[in-house]
Amino acid sequence: MRSFTGTSRMAEREEPVRLAIFISGRGSNMKTLVQACLDEGFAKPVLILSNSYSAAGLEWATENDLPIAAIDHRAYDDRESFEKDVQDTLELHNVEFIALAGFMRVLTPWFTDQWEGRMINIHPSLLPKYPGLHTHKRAIEAGDKEAGCSVHWVTAGVDEGAVIDQERVEIMPNDTPDALAERVLEREHFLYPRALQKAISDFLVRELQNEAD
Numbered sequence: 001m002r003s004f005t006g007t008s009r010m011a012e013r014e015e016p017v018r019l020a021i022f023i024s025g026r027g028s029n030m031k032t033l034v035q036a037c038l039d040e041g042f043a044k045p046v047l048i049l050s051n052s053y054s055a056a057g058l059e060w061a062t063e064n065d066l067p068i069a070a071i072d073h074r075a076y077d078d079r080e081s082f083e084k085d086v087q088d089t090l091e092l093h094n095v096e097f098i099a100l101a102g103f104m105r106v107l108t109p110w111f112t113d114q115w116e117g118r119m120i121n122i123h124p125s126l127l128p129k130y131p132g133l134h135t136h137k138r139a140i141e142a143g144d145k146e147a148g149c150s151v152h153w154v155t156a157g158v159d160e161g162a163v164i165d166q167e168r169v170e171i172m173p174n175d176t177p178d179a180l181a182e183r184v185l186e187r188e189h190f191l192y193p194r195a196l197q198k199a200i201s202d203f204l205v206r207e208l209q210n211e212a213d
């Protein structure tokens, strides 16, 4: 089997990887990813998708001429029919890779299986500690000395996929969940662009190896 580096693979492709970013709220991580794509050119944001029409990040995306899609999950009877419309929208935009950035819907195996190795998420804890919600409160209550954030591959188990990269933050005496969340968010903005670039590089290497096998 031949081996390839992600960087050489990026150089071989004429077009950057077509990226969709999924959000549910303000989208501060989305902004850092979009900026990194513009600065570094390793991916092209071709779609900002939200499960909520009122996600503030959609407004920013529109102002910045990024294609958006709002698909309200509440209009569907079950998760899979929502995901089928999401999938159709991704196909319409020829999306190759997905970054979840504050996307607050659990995805079913129907969706995660077809995007395995092509979808990542950012989570505000040092995984495998504290998957799920209220991570900062749980870390403080447990008496942890440090918290942080992780970017991981998305699999069927919520916040269970392999960790790509992490950033650590010290927990101060008398810290509050909100104060800690703010400091962790700063590190998220530093971590996510770096981890996305690494994940896309790994994806491209795998893609080329599959072609060569």
Ligand code: GRF
Residues within 6 Å of the ligand: 023, 024, 025, 026, 027, 028, 029, 030, 101, 102, 103, 122, 123, 124, 149, 185, 188
């Ligand atoms: C971040 O803390 C992220 O780790 C979590 O949801 C929050 C989203 O924030 N999954 P933003 O919408 O990117 O500002």
